[in-house]
Amino acid sequence: MKTVEIYCENNQVTKAYPLGTTLDQIKEDLQIDLENPVCGALVNHKVKELSFSVVKAKRIRFIDYSHPDGRRLYTRSLLFLVYVAVRETFPQVKLKIMNGISQGYYCELIGLERQITDSDIFELKNEMHQWVKQNIPFEKKGIPTNEAVDILIKQGLEEKARLFEQQGTLFSYLYFVNGYANYFYGHHVPSTGYLTNFGLVPYFDGLLVQIPQSDDFENLYPVIKQDKLLDVFKEHKRRVSILDVPDLGKLNDYTAMGKSGDIIKISEALHEKQIAEIANQIDALRDVVKIILIAGPSASGKTTFSKRLAVQLAVNGLVPNMISLDDYFVDREKTPLDEHGEYDFESLEAIDVGFFNKQLLQLFNGEEVDLPKFNFAIGKRVNSGKKLKLGEGHLLIVEGIHGNNPGLTPHIVPKQSFKIFLSALTQVSFDDHNHISTTDNRLIRRMIRDSLYRGYSAAETIKRWPSVKHGEEKNIFPYQGNADVMFNSALVYELAVLKKYAEQLLKNVPENQVEYCEANRLLKFFSYIKSIDDFEIPPTSLIREFLGGSSFLY
Structure with a gap:
């Protein structure tokens, strides 16, 4: 009888089994007992069902609900x-x-x-x-x-x-x-x-x-009524009806017919119109609002959105001034540590809230301030050499993950601030029963940007992603309901454009790395999408923040 050798990571046991033995049979034989019922297994870093039959030597790890x-x-x-x-x-x-x-x-x-x-x-x-x-x-x-x-x-x-x-x-x-x-x-x-x-x-x-x-x-999980987020979903339904692209199948059809350019143009116009409407809301409050706080999770497009909003505010006769919350980090030795003893840069305590609010009050009182600059190389805040004084019609735009957290601006009268929350709520689905995860959309954006601007591999981005999500769940999402406006930064066509860039990166993740499992899942996801070229995407598009070719300076 032919046998195959199986190594089980759960109990570090190596054992030979007859050719064609199922994972379920191996699980029972090895008496695998996890905290929750075993749902499936990772076989050579690929997800498999318990009915899967082994015919070659494998490395197996059984997983339950606690595993993603x-x-x-x-x-x-x-x-x-x-x-x-x-x-x-x-x-x-x-x-x-x-x-x-x-x-x-x-x-x-x-x-x-x-x-x-x-x-x-x-x-x-x-x-x-x-x-x-x-x-x-x-x-x-x-x-x-x-x-x-x-x-x-x-x-x-x-x-x-x-x-x-x-x-x-x-x-x-x-x-x-x-x-x-x-x-x-x-x-x-x-x-x-x-x-x-x-x-x-x-x-x-x-x-x-x-x-x-x-x-x-x-x-x-408890039920949370998220009225503002539901309004964003309603806007999503409206956009889908305008574009007639409810799912990947329809998007693929338009791509095959050579109509992807129309989808790009209309999608970008819808974005621009919505940003202009937000600028109009702020303009209506120009006598009260002094600061615009823009928050959102990683790869939601906060930086480009801030710059495009600044353009629309200028169209309304306002004078936007952008400052970065990153320049208000505390010195490195004062940075709080997380539960693993690592620097927790995403904690509100990593920001010098007192100094930030002091400068805001000075600006609102018509005083001139010396803007700081955080030197990441030495881990200290230094003088940037730039000065700022707010005049008639001037506004501050601050982009950072804590923008919707009231703890960021405790000394500012609430009505003086206008809060915006960004997310990339994917606008197309596989079909009526399979939505595309917003988290996946952002991971793909970040993976491409990390490769382009930071020299990170896809495996490195995937490895960091759980920590990023943990920080978001702790520091960002609990405060999204405080936003005056929510903006969906996703574009109907974007996954089809991101495909050719993401696939190249994902295919370079070696099979012997743990991150191969996630890379393989995303590659399978992209197999259902027909690629769209990016040459028609304008240089001011939000997606250019991740692809490159933007006319904005970052």
Whole structure:
């Protein structure tokens, strides 16, 4: 009998198994016991389902919900179950999974034609719990693509069928649960019995699918009403209707027809119009507002947005003056440390808030100040040699991650500030059931910018990303609701433009590095997108901050 040698990272055991042994069988034999039920495994740094059969020597690490890929396995399967429950409970209704919000997933029931009630939620939850009790397997089947397309069309999943057709492959994979077929662009847990914890609640015009907390599977993330963010999503729907690009399949169609230039022009015009409208709001408050505070997570485009807003304010006859919050860092030896003993530059305590507010009050009183400059080489604040004095119609624009945190400006009268929050809320989805993660969008932007301007590899950016997200969750997102205005910096076409740059970087991540798993996932994601050339993107575009070729100085 032929055997293969398996090394299991979880318990550092090396053992030979018969050719074709499944990961589930190996898990049982090695008695792998994790904090939560095992969802899948990393095999040579690639995510695999427990039904995967090994035929060559492998390095295996079993993962549960506490691992990011374990959460993806769980969440995909849970959303599949929501789809099945909607089909069973409301056969005439179409489920549309819109966006990630409140640490869950906002969905709408198209065709219900009335408000979702508590009774509707109860029926859907009860249906889902019944399927969980039955422990029905998620069956993965490889079938001819034309047959897969026919199955998807019969189930009303035309936008998904279009994407399958565009792949141009002879065979495709579908997942089946008791006759219901679907595809969520990634792997699943073995069966519905794994989906033991979830929540459904009415949420605005739809419902919210709640998921377990990443570090505490037994408890769901609490529901947070994010009205301003929902308004951004409504604006997103309006843009989608104008552009007629609701999903990747439609964007690919326009690209194939040579109409990507039109998409770029209209997308950029929509951005410019919205920035102009924000400038008009500020202009209406010119007698009160003294400072504009712009916040947002990494790679949301804060710097370019600030410069474009300054242009629109100038059009309104105002005089914008930009200062950087980075120049108000405390000296290096006074920088707080994080839980790992590393410098925590994203903490508010890393900013000399007292000195910053002192200069703001001096400026607002008509005094002239000497602007500081932080010298990162020596880790100290020095005099920049620049002076600033505010006159009639002058405004300050400050861009930095703490812009929406009231702790940044404790000595400033709240009505004197205008707060803006930026995020890159992806405007296209795979299809009606698969939204594209905003976090992925920003990671891709940052990866390209890090390579272009900082000389970092994709692996280095991917390695740093969890720490970046941790800082955002601690220092940025809790304060986004304080914004007077939220701006969506994502562009409908951008992922198709970023593709050729990102793929080159991702393909250079070696298979023997831990970051290969994430690189492989993103490469698969890009395989569904047709590339768009960037020559029609204007030099003032926000996306130029990441690609290069901007006419702004950074």
